[in-house]
Amino acid sequence: MNDQTAVLGLIDIASDARGWGFSRYILGKRPFHHIPGLLFCKVLGSGMNGGFSTTPSLTKQGFFCVFDSEHHAARFRESSLIVKAYENHAHEFFTATVKAYSSRGSWSGFSMSCSDPNPPSQGPIASLTRASIRPSKAIAFWKKAKPAEAAIAHASGKILTAGVGEAPYFRQATFTIWDNAQSLEQYAQQGAHLAAIKAAYGQSYFSESMFTRFKVIQARGVWQGKHVNIT
Structure with a gap:
């Protein structure tokens, strides 16, 4: 039976640890090698203020790791050296453990x-949307992205939002994350977001x-000043 479980981390590097934070980009995925059960890994950066932005942040970072089981994901989150290192060098630190249903x-x-494949009947859910943007379409994409980001800031039922990426x-x-x-669905099927998806x-x-x-499955920590604790 498939039991794929993902862990997403969001980190705002502390002001006295920026050298260490910058080294994460140089090292890339190497600190994640040989972690038990790891199927897929991305080391991420973020836009200014932790959202979509054409200006990269110097301190906000992230990672997205997929494991072959919930057991290995939990072990990674609770005891891996790289997660502890991120937490020790962070001004803000947040992780979410999630299982895909779609x-x-x-x-x-x-x-x-x-x-x-069935969404939970109640309780919080999370969404991850990622894309490799064609260079010829970048300007058009960013024109649509700005209104969509502004709309999500005021969306009802939103718990947390973060803009991350592999490259600016x-x-x-x-x-x-949503209530x-x-x-x-209410956010995705109307307004600026719907227009962006159609385009x-x-x-x-x-x-x-x-x-x-x-x-x-679990989400806890602080991101952009907001405390989250979902168990």
Whole structure:
């Protein structure tokens, strides 16, 4: 039985640890090698203020790791040296442990598997949207992204939002947590976000994309001044 479980981390590096933080970009995925059960890993940066921005942040970072089981994901979150190192060098630190119930597309050729295709009947869910933006479509994409980001800031039922990515301008991702599936649907199917999605598909903005929704197993920590504790 498939038991894929992902851990997403968001980190705002402390002011006295910026050298260490910068070294994360140089090292990339190397500190994550040989972690038991790890299937997929991305080391991420973020835009200014932790959101979508054409100006990269110097301190806000992240990682996204997929494991073959909930056991290995929990072991990574609770006892891995790299997670503890991030936490020790952070001004803000947040992690979410999640299981996909819906996913389409891929990320660097990797596709998420779903153990249960049914969304939870109640309780929080998370969403990850990532894309490789075609260079010829970058300007058009960013024009659509700005209104969508402004809309999500005022969306009802949003618990947390973060803009992350592998590279500025062209490899972007958005991670959000919502009170329930209904809150996410209400945001996704109207206004600036709906217009952005229609444009992205209609005009082939992306060379690769992945849209995944998750059941939240656990989420805790601080991001952009907000404390989250979901167990």
